[in-house]
Amino acid sequence: MSWMDAQNYCREHFTDLAIPRNLSENEKIRAVIPAGVYGWISLFRTTWKWSGGPMYVFQRWIGGQPDGGTGTCGATKFDRSGYWADWSCDIRKPFICHHDSVPFTKQVVKVKLVGNSALDLNDPAVLENLQEELKQKVRENGVDAEIRLSWKKQVDGKIFYQEKEEEDQK
Structure with a gap:
């Protein structure tokens, strides 16, 4: 799905797109998305933040990313150890949702x-x-x-x- 469609799906059925807040959570997502495939995460650019709130201290950008180009949504690719890159939001990619057991x-x-x-x-x-x-x-x-x-x-x-x-x- 596109980033926006993926986010809508996750918010309707779970909580949101995945938010890797630390290396351990990033590795959990890595275990689900096949190697070599980019998958959407909750990251987007206004000033690069998670769709559910501000940017966490943990960041895992590929060298040279974000590059300030047309990519305004974040994806992660696991043949590069789970590093992130910016992509155009309308490209169709797999995605991972997360679920908070108790919404707040x-x-x-x-x-x-x-x-x-x-x-x-x-x-x-x-x-x-x-x-x-x-x-x-x-x-x-x-x-x-x-x-x-x-x-x-x-x-x-x-x-x-x-x-x-x-x-x-x-």
Whole structure:
């Protein structure tokens, strides 16, 4: 199939086109695609990323690839030890899908708490309590799946910080 048709097929029947995030996963794909055959993987170019998100640290490009030409989709060829090359997306190639046993959605939300409280919002017990309350609110709004929440720490190690008062505008 073309890259887009392969991606649609994988998303309809599995999760997405294969995403080799490390050498071990790359080798698992290598074991399925016959030697000497290029097969589609989830890689595409806007700024070379996986169709399901950003580029991982692991990369396995053939020397000189991607070459900035017309190829905007990634394929892997296993007579070159599983190295990747860019190809035109409309060429028909075999492909490998991957399946996440439990589909998930990742969403980043910025929280602003308003009020005059002496409560230390960076206290681990307070953070845990806030997480439980947020999970409950999400469930009350109709999300019936497993919910995992985590806090993003700032550079200084804190999660919450107090906003500085804006000067009165004249």
